[in-house]
Amino acid sequence: MPTGTRLVQVAAGKLFSLALAADGTAYAWGDNASGQLGNSTTASSQVPVAVSLPTGGRFVQVAAGQLHALALAADGSLYAWGGNASGQLGNGTTAPSTAPVPVSQGAARPAPASCRWxxxxxxxxxxxxxxxxxxxxxxxxxxxxxxxxxxxxxxxx
Structure with missing residues (x-):
């Protein structure tokens, strides 16, 4: 991530981490075998890489699951990426995604972040x-x- 980036939120999954910058860009680093870094690859990274933003998108909140991640966009849309063996991406499939995909349920309202543990x-x-x-x-x-x-x-x- 660029030097001087102001972070407003962090989250940790299994072997990967997420950070949300004040400008709405999400960054991820660590293991990426299931695409959980959201940068359109499955290459792991020891340094933060930008999550692929939807066109014109800006994230306002991020959350991490075991092998997947979620982000709430400023317009209320919910996106997910990474592992999807149990349908946790919410897009009607069980195929993993290396880039954010819209969650099928439609717009969501921001809520306080929570931690699995x-x-x-x-x-x-x-x-x-x-x-x-x-x-x-x-x-x-x-x-x-x-x-x-x-x-x-x-x-x-």
């Missing part, structure tokens, strides 16, 4: 850390506790 605030961390009271023993120094959650992290139900 949300942050897990309920994971229990050993805090304070485990200590050995005698050589060879493994007794906890205290009971398990949940570490404090930063204010910027939203707790998921």
């Amino acid at each position: 949300p942050l897990a605030p309920r994971i229990r961390w050993p805090w304070p850390p485990m200590v050995a009271s005698t050589p060879g023993a493994t007794t906890p120094a205290a009971s398990w506790a949940t570490p404090p959650t930063p204010a910027a992290v939203r707790r998921w139900p």
Whole structure:
């Protein structure tokens, strides 16, 4: 991506990543075996490459699945590309696409991005850390506790 590009959103799939620039251009990098970089090839890239934009298109939001990606255009159209074994591109086929294709359901409304694997605030961390009271023993120094959650992290139900 050009130096000085201002990014407004990022997303991560399985072995590939996406970034959305303020000008509406989407960039992708990483594995591309299923066309998930959206640049009309299946060549993987270790540096960001521009996703093929529909003519006159401008993306306002991106999301990444395991082997596919989605982008919402400024006009409300939804596009998908990459792996499609289960029809996840929404274009009525199960053929993969190396470039964005319109999702058949028509226009969509922007909604907050979500993550397939949300942050897990309920994971229990050993805090304070485990200590050995005698050589060879493994007794906890205290009971398990949940570490404090930063204010910027939203707790998921």
